[in-house]
Amino acid sequence: MNSPGTHVHHLDEVRILDLFAGPGGLDVAAHFLGYKSIGIEWDHNACETRYAAGLPTIHADVSVMRETRFDEIPTSVDVLAGGPPCQSFSVAGNGAGRRALETVKEFIHRLVDGEDEAEIDRDLHALGDSRTALVLEPLRWLLKAIETDGRDPYKVIVLEQVPEVLPLWEVYAKLLRGGEGRLRGVKYEAECWKLKTEQFGVPQTRKRAVLVARLPGHGAIRPPEATHLPFDLLRGKRSAVQPDMLPTETVSSGPQKRWISMGEALDTASRMEGSPVDVSRLRTNGSLDFFVVSNYGSGGDPKNRGRRLSCEPAFTVTGKISRNKVYKSLAEYEAENSDRFTIPESGVLQTFPHNFPWSGNDQAQQVGNAVPPRLGMHVLGRALRGMAPSDDELAAASTWPSVPRATTEELRRLGCGDRSQCPPDSHKVIRPRGESGP
Template structure:
C-alpha cells in the first residue's frame, strides 16, 4: 500500500473520484483498502486537512469543475463516489429538500430524458430556496458528462451516500441506471440501495446512512455490505441510575466480538497508542474509563430533554456540533455542573478517523461532523469494488495515519489551489493553520 502523497506523481493511477470529498472520509477508506483517490472539495478548511493528510485534492466547486474543467480529471478514474451535502435533507436541517423530495425525483428523470439543463436549474431554484438541494443531482450529471465526452468511458462503479431521507431518490437513481435509456445511451448498471446503520460496521456511534451502489454488468451481483456488529437499541428504556449502568452487561447480550463498539473502548484504544493526541485519562477511575454524554440536541420534541449516552455505549450521531455535547465523569459531576468536551481528535476517533489524523484549518468540528465515517466507507467500498468486506488486517491498520512530509502537503496544495484563481469565490479569505500530526 502506498502512503498518501508518495506516488511518483500525485495524480498517477487515481481510480476513485470523490465528489464533495470533505476532509476525506471516503478517501481515507480507499487508502486503507489500497486504492488511489482524488477528491473535489470547495471548503478551504477541509482542503487544508486533506493536504496535511496527503490526499490528492482539487479545491473547486463540483458543478463548475464538471462544466468547465472536466478534462482535468484523470482518465484512469473509473469509480464515481460521493455524498452530496445533506443539510437540506437532514432531519436536523430546515428540510427544504425533504419537502421537495417528490419534485426532485422528476428532475432526475428530466436530466436523463435530455431536457435543457439550464431550464432544469431554473425550475429547481424556483422550487426551493436552498441551492444545496440541487447538488443531489450532481453524481448523475457527472455520469452523463462522462458518457457524453469523447475519449471517456462510463464509470464502472458508482457509490453514493446520504442521509436516510434521500433513499427514495437513490431508488429513482437505481431504476434509471438499470434502464439505460435516454442520455445514458444504452449504458446499463446493476444497482441497489440500502439503509446502513454505522454501529453495525464497527463505528462507535449510531448514525444511519442511505447508500447506493451501481456497477456495470460483468462485475458480479451486488450484495449489501455484511454487518460485522450488532445494532444498538436506541429506544432502550430509561435508566434509573447513571452510576449503576456505567459499564455494559454482556450476560444476556450478544457475544462481545459481535457487539457494537462503545465510545469508551474506541477512545481507550486511541488513548493507549504511543504518541496519540487522544488522552482520556481525565475520565479514568480505578483504571477504567467511565463517563456519560449529554446531547446538545433535545429529544421527543422537547429541546430541554437532552439524551444521554454512557461510555459503554456508542456515541450519538457525530455532527458539526459535537463540541457542544457535555461529557460528565460521574453523576456527582453532573449535579455539580462540572463537565468536559470531546476534543477534535477524540471526535474524529468516534467517526473512525485515525487517532493522529492531521485535522487542519478552521471549523474542525464541522469537518468531523460532515465526514463519512471511514470504517463504514471501507465496508461499502470493499463490497462495491471487491465483493467482500475489508480484511481484519486492513481494519486494524486503519487506526493510525502515516506521517506526511511538509513538501508533499505543499505540493498537493499547489495542485489543488494553484494560483487560487480557479478556487471558489471568497474561499481564500478563510485562514487556518496546519496542526502537526502525532508520530
C-alpha cells in the same frame, strides 16, 4: 492552478473520484483498501486537512468543475463516489429537501430524458435551497462522462447520504438499470440500502442511505454484511446516569459482535504510541466511566437532552459535537462541571485514525460532515471487490502514515495553485478591526 499532468506521482493510477470529499472519509477508506483517490472539495478548511493528510485534492465547486474543468480529472478514474451535502434533507436541517423529494425525483427524470439543463437549473433555484440541487450532481457527472469523447462510463458508483434520501437513490437505481435517454444504453446493476454505522464497528449510532451501482459482469451486488449487533437490540429504556443498567461485558449473537462503545474506542486510541487522544481526565480510579449529554433535544422538546453512557456508542457525530457535554459522575452533572470531546477524540468516534492531521478552521464541522471511514471501507470493499475489508486492513486503519511537509505543499499547489480557480472568497482572511497586513 498547475496542470494535473505535471503531478504524475500524485495522480497516476487514481481510480476513485470523491465528489464533496470533505476531510476525506471515503478517501481514507480507499487508502486502507489499497485504492488511490482524488477529491473535489469547496471548503478550504477541509482542503487543508486533506493536504496535511496527503490526499490529492482539487479545491473547487463540484458544479463548476464539471462544467468547465472536467478534462482535469484523470482518465484513469473509473469509480464515482460521494456524499452530497445533506443539510436540507437531514432531520437536523430545515427540511426543504424532504418537502421537495417528489419534485427532485422529477428533476432526476428530466435530466436523464434530456431536457434543457438551464431550465432545470432555474426550477431548482426556485426550490429556495441551492444545496438540495447538489444531490443531482453525481448523476450529472455520470452523464458528462458518458457524453464526453475519450471518456468511458464509470464502472462503479458509490453514493451515501442521510436516510431521508433513500427514495432518491431508489429512483437513481431504477434509471441506472434502464439505461434510457442520456444514459445511451449504458446499464448498471444497482442496489441501495439503509445502513446503521454501529453494525460495522463505528462507535456511534448513525444511519446512512447508500447506493452502489456497477457495470454488469461482476455478479450480483450484495449489501455489506454487518459485523456487529445494532445498538437498539440491546438498549433498554433507562434514566440518564445509571451505568449499572447496561452490561459492559462483550455480548455476541452468532458471528456478530456487540457494538463498539465510545469508551472502548477512545481507550484503545489513547494507548497508541504518540496518540493525541488523552482520556486520563475522564478516568476515575483508573476506570474510563463517563456519560455524555447531547447538544440536541429529543421527542420534540429542546430541553430533553439525550444521554449516553461510555459503555454505549456515541450519538451521531455532527458538526456540533464540541457542544456535547461530558461528565464523569452525577456530582459533576449536578454541579454543571462538564468536559468536551477534543477534535482527535471526535475523529476517533468517526473512526478516523487517532493521529489524523486535522487542520484549518471549523474542525468540528469537518469531523461531523465526514463519512465514517470504517463504514466506507465496508461499502467500498463490497462495491469494488465483492468482499468486506480484512481484519488486517481494519487494524491498519487505526493509524495514519506520516506525511512529509513537502508533500503537503505540493498537494496544496495541485489543489489551489495560484488560487485563481478556487471558489470565490474561499481564501479570504478576515482580520480583527484595526489590524493591518499584506
